[in-house]
Amino acid sequence: MVWVTNLFTGVRIFQKAEKPPTCEVCGRELPGSLTWAIIHGIAVCQCGAEYVCYHYEEGKILEKEPTCRIPEELIPKYRNAWQSSRNIDEYLGKAKAISEEWNKTHPEVEEEGESSGA
Numbered sequence: 612m613v614w615v616t617n618l619f620t621g622v623r624i625f626q627k628a629e630k631p632p633t634c635e636v637c638g639r640e641l642p643g644s645l646t647w648a649i650i651h652g653i654a655v656c657q658c659g660a661e662y663v664c665y666h667y668e669e670g671k672i673l674e675k676e677p678t679c680r681i682p683e684e685l686i687p688k689y690r691n692a693w694q695s696s697r698n699i700d701e702y703l704g705k706a707k708a709i710s711e712e713w714n715k716t717h718p719e720v721e722e723e724g725e726s727s728g729a
């Protein structure tokens with residue numbers, strides 16, 4: 612139950628258990644594989660998976676482990692693509708195809724809480 616910082620990239624995550632959490636896609640330990648993204652509180656793994664590291668509630672950062680931003684039903688697909696790829700380029704090609712396929716069937720996903728004026 613501690614905050615752990617990646618000394619090289621400065622990414623800070625909350626670790627709930629004794630063991631560090633691992634990436635849902637590539638299995639690397641967090642925050643070892645994470646670099647901050649442009650968006651505040653969000654970090655990206657070496658495999659490209661994004662994680663929300665800072666969860667806010669009423670302006671306070673919660674003691675909560677990173678959560679993967681990949682839609683849950685896509686995680687197994689990305690994981691399979693990762694495991695069947697020989698290198699990062701091959702994986703990124705497969706990952707792009709997965710996200711393009713997803714975008715076709717899920718157009719314009721709106722951010723949570725942003726209701727379109729009903």
Ligand SMILES: [Zn+2]
Nearest residue numbers: 634637656658
């Ligand atoms: Zn990863």
